[in-house]
Amino acid sequence: MALADTHPSSSTAADWNVGSILLTAALTVIIMVAGLAFSVAVAVVVYMALELILPDITLLNAVLVMVLGVAACFGYFWGTNQLLDRIYPPRGDNIAANLIKANAIRPWLFLGPAVVILGIYLVYPVINSIVLSFMGPDGDTWIGASNYSWLAGDAAFRESMRNNILWLVVVPAAATFFGLVAAALTDRIAWGNFAKSLIFMPMAISFVGASVIWKFIYDFRAEGSDQIGLLNAVVTAFGAEPQAWITVIFWNNFFLMVILIWIQTGFAMVILSAALRGIPEETVEAAIIDGASPFQIFMRIKVPQIWGTIAVVWTTITILVLKVFDIVLAMTNGQWGSQVLANYMFDWMFRGLDFGRASTIALVIMAMVLPIMVWNIREARKDM
Amino acid sequence: MKTSALVGAMALALTTSTALAGSHANLKFAPGEDARFNWASYEAFAAANDLSGQEMSLFGPWLGPDKDLIESVTAYFEAATGATVNYAGSDSFEQQIVIDTQAGSAPNVVVFPQPGLAADLASKGFLVPLGDEAAGWMVENYAAGQSWVDLGTYTDKDGSAKFFGFPYKADVKSLVWYVPENFEDAGYEVPETMEELKELSDQIVADGATPWCIGLGSGGATGWPATDWVEDMLLRTQPPSVYDKWVTNEMAFTDPAIVGAIEEFGAFARNDDYVDGGAGAVASTDFRDSPGGLFTSPPKCYMHRQASFIPSFFPEGTELGVDADFFYFPAYAGKDLGRPVLGAGTLFAITADSPVARAFMEFLQTPISHEVWMAQSGFLTPLKSANPETYANDALRKQGEILTNATTFRFDGSDLMPGKIGAGAFWTGMVDYAGGKSAADVAAAIQKEWDAIK
């Protein structure tokens, strides 16, 4: 991966020839491999040595493994940096040339592990999916674009697309909005930290737990018997008929979205609260002196300053929404018109055992994030 | 990466030994003591197999009490051979087995709760055939042996049919659960025919009560209880040959025979007077909660059609045969289709061949491997050489009789269909039907989905 990216013709160092680029690239890889091999080897040796001395206790073993695992990771960054400084020492006669050469290599040493891991864990599966999307159910018969044409005519897919777009519009907006409100409010009150913890709590609950919790909200019992779902208890208290909420076509989508909003507001709140606190006091004080009301200060002074962070939160939640399937799987499994793309893909993968079609749906999910990617490239360019 | 060998070495060093000693302890029934058990088969198997120190992984959907039960059976295999069986159960069994087989990290033996998934995996070449000998043994030794062999026979990667799945543990689905004393209080008799059952339902309505509790809710699997209803009604309105054609889609879902069976189910489930909570409550009531209506005061309903496993969800302390009982979901007297029974069976299949795995499949042929579970709970077997005396209670024995007295025995059709239909479109269709869509529309939607995967 590192090799491929050092080649672009738009290279800033125009005076470099191909030979020196190749040399730099080769040296980068060698240093990375040496650093990694060194730190892993040390970790393994230490593990073996301590294994002999230490008593065989699972807890101790677990701690040892953890410490060594993390240490090996530290060791890589330290080791490669040392190695680079040995090869191109930032002192002596060639200090200027050495610094230029070292600076060409160092970013890749910093990025190396991330690029390698991303390559293995995410890029490789994506390529795999692209190939599979042209394959039949067994994964090794070439069937051309028929998975795509099937998808275009599939009613369940259209339903999932519609629902996904609903989710994409509602959930990030609502979660960011509530997160911003929560951050603003809790920063101003004495029991702010306590309030934050309570609003954050849903984040700490697994999806399995969350679906149980919401069962006790949406549960439906026939009219006349005691309701154990809170929503129906409220509704019947006002004299209306109880509803089987998650089966109400179309509106059930919103009942499911509420769960994700409930979970993600805590995320938005934590990030936005940090951003709000980072706003320099002076700008706010100036506004207070000008006689601006607290609401005005918030909307006109504070919000624009954290606009970047709001965008990050929005993006993150949007991407999470595209991937969400646990809630839908646990609550309705896409029945009653509540199918979403991620769950539909899951369905084809494990119930349909058709990896070709599942991959095709996965690619659609990935394609939907394209506008966000474009926007982020623009933002990144602006920074540079 | 070049360092992968190192990483692998480290990983190897991290993995601790999984061997657990002391397999001879905790056998549920001491060998040789209780004369009801076929100890001779145990001794013979022990004498013929010595696999000391070898290990085998067994993976299935059973958790909790079911896990204890299967482990009580494998304990005998361990004691007899000296091998170790590592059973692991998972709630997300279907996904995990797909991932593990695809990734090449499959366990030795897998317990499939549904033949559909086993057939899918067999067609992808992930199952190891058990051989003609095993199939021949089953024809000989299981009641209605050929139908069981058929249940475990699938086409492999090359398209030839082989025997892959060993059916072990059966369930009877054509049961109606009721509270005998509620029947006594109201003066109702257990119906012998479908006509009588319908009369009784009308009678209960006339008396101002509700005859049925029906719940289709099951989280992501919502709708499946209705598929059992439809299958049972199909067997009671059409000859078994129709059923066989239907599960392979030789006969389309839209055939009037199938639509008729769906409507037969609707005659119960879509009748507001017949079901507790009204027809609207059927789809959203959880199947685990729905039998509860039998036991309330006054009873919310008088009858509940469900498979033999449902007593697990009866209120705590319910004594079968006293507080609750069951009768055979009767057939139409006027149709002359005999006594059809709908059932299900779990299948054991080899996913990673080894001598222990082979020996384990052989162990499942011994009467003792069936009797140990029969003597505990929730286990029916078609194995003729297993002693019915070992059934833990009368309820099980009675279910065993329903199984053996059946003139027609058919397996749960939705389990036999491809997963996308039998565990997908069929469920969704039934939910839609319970919600008010017409049977013809629902059948057409399911057929369309089926066409899409052909």
Added chain:
Amino acid sequence: MESAVGSRPALWWAVNLSALLLVVIWTLPTFGILVSSFRDADQLAVSGWWTALVQSERNIITRAQPPVEAVEENGAWVLRGNVFEDGGEVRAFGVSSRAPTDFQPGETAELRRDGTVRIEADGSYEIVYSQQPDGKRGQRLFVTSLENPKFTTENYETVLFSQGLGQSFINTLTVTIPATVIPILIAAYAAYALAWMQFPGRALLLATIVGLLVVPLQMSLIPLLRLYTDIGIGKSFIGIWLAHTGFGLPLAIYLLRNYIAGLPREIIESARVDGASDFDIFRKIILPLSFPALASFAIFQFLWVWNDLLVATVFLGNNEEQLVLTGRLRELLGSFGGDWEILTASAFIAIFVPILVFFAMQRYLVRGLLAGSVKGG
């Protein structure tokens, strides 16, 4: 001045009340489950958790002692007992499911077969047969009673004392801690490189990483497990650490780069002028300054790994040495998963550590931010 003084308390109330409202709404669902987790399983299934504290009227069915145990008294055969196990008050009773509330306490009801029954308000009953009865099946008694709320710690005991929970706890920690620290470390270096170092292809790389955020996890599971099996890692802790690292990296890099890029340029430039290498700048300036961002990502990654079930079921075995907490709790639910009372309790046990971590990290979050703003300002 006056208006400012006048508006302050009003504002104070408005802010506090709105915050309170928000907190109540957000806590209510969880609170419901907390209450439910202490309730008796039977009551849980029939009444809402908000009724947990009030007495409830319930129709119960109990079985009297078997007729064979009747004792002869004055020429009749008598059975005595109490319909309640731990107290209650009878409002009405009956002897048939058709008419379960026909009789008032103290009245005498005729049994269908020979005999009479009388139930008092305190639940004590007396059944009188004129002839010696037989049969082992006790008479059913239908009682409408006023029941006191019942609370129990049994649900928690079931979960906490279940076999292997402690080992699963250790397993989860073994998975979670490195799977939190490793991605942060790797991502922080990468984020710094993306934010402050010059190299060709930087924007493209960043965009690719953002794009990778959306790769559905399910797509990666099978190719990766196949890879693991092929190179011999198999199902091991190393494998799951790297998997969680891989899945968490895009978000980590995205969040951290965003934060690190926002740090004041002057600090980094002046350090460079002083001759500090990028490695030193990262270690001595960036790491301390970006502590709040590191802490907040650490919280999210920790929660994600702690609550994960899917990745753990795929990359770890189902055995004693590797089963994680979520997997263990899932096992407790049984094959049909109908035990809500167990689920409620286990949800709370699983939530305990993440909340503790959040409280602990929250302090650092604030402190780090203050330090950052002082230096930054």
